[in-house]
Amino acid sequence: MSKRAGSGLGKGLGALLPALDINDDDKVIEIPLSQLRPNPYQPRKHFSDETIQELAASIKEHGVIQPIIVRSVLKGFEIIAGERRFRASQASGLQTIPAVVKKFTDQQVMEIALIENVQREDLNAMEIAVAYQSLIDQFSLTQEVLSTKVGKSRSHIANFLRLLQLPEEVKEYVSRGTLSMGHAKAIVGLKDKKLIKALADTAIKEQWSVRELEEEVKKLEEKGDTKKAKPKQTRKDPYINEVEESLREVYRTTVKIKHNNNNKGKIELLYFSNDDLNRLLELLQGKTS
Incomplete structure (x- = not known):
């Protein structure tokens, strides 16, 4: 029943995952679903209805095999790990779910939610970007410290954070998977938001590869450089x-x-x-x- 830290994790976050292990000394209790609330720091905002229904069907037949992890909060419990099992249990009509209560700080809860999802690659690029920024903002982390915690390079962190500069509609494209991370990186550096949106729309419509989009951006930048090389001369009094x-x-x-x-x-x-x-x-x- 244990979940172990992946080799790609930094020591800071990797040390948290063993805390999610369920050992023989842990007490498993049945908690009413009505007393549970989702993790407010959960970075994943989109849950596949299809996978939830598949898990619900399995739960109807076999029950919840692995207890979820929760912490005690005011007026109930907060889910630390196992929100899909919680949602599937609701869908299957269960009234209670097996759970283990553990103690975690707010920062640990946020970090665990992030690494669990990133390790399973459940998050899309925008969700990862928002999660990274939330960790930075909530706990005053630098990009360097965050990169150490999640076991990623600083450039990896910076590339995801740059996605937050995209226009809202383009962010939605990335969230839905209509536009890939590579495509987003190719256009995020442009200053003209309308141009970013137009290029994103064209890339989707024409099914451009990342390379094709990069070449189009390069052409536009070269035209811009040409204009800058010949600034308009102003007449002096x-x-x-x-x-x-x-x-x-x-x-x-x-x-x-x-x-x-x-x-x-x-x-x-x-x-x-x-x-x-x-x-x-x-x-x-x-x-x-």
Whole structure:
């Protein structure tokens, strides 16, 4: 009945999974389903109706073979591990479910929910991203600390967190699996949200591979670079040009006048050595002609 930590887990989270083992010393009790509530930190938001019904059919025939893990909370119990068994038990018409009560902190509950699902690859990319961000926000973790805890590289963490920058509709595509993680990574760096949405729609409609989408993004970026290489030239006020030229003759250095539409601005005098600076200071103070 035990669940063991996978080799890919960091020591922080890997140490939590043995706490989910059900040993001979643990007391299994029957808890009314009405007294149970789902784990609020559960990162998985989508449960397959088909798999729940299949599990419900098995429970009707064989019962709940493995007890769920819960912790005691105000007005009942909170599910730590086994929400699918809980949902399937509801679907099968059971009134109670076997459970083992254990003590966990809020952080442990959140971490366990994350690693259980990630290890079973039950989460989609957006759910993982939200779970990572929740851990960071709730417990003030850095990406480095989180990467150690989940046994993943910092770049892995960063790539998932970047998905949270996507427009809401595109996030939904990723959640449903309509758009893959690879496709999302190819467009998440674009600043134009409308362009991201348009590219996502086209990729889905045309069934582009990740490579094809990356090539399209590259083409667009190259066009953008071309535009940036030829910035629009703004015409300077002729009067400002005249004043700059006059000051250059007086101070014998480069002079730039910067001003805004409210006729406020500043005058910059460039110097190239300490001697040059002293020369300008003397001129400004009127000590030389």
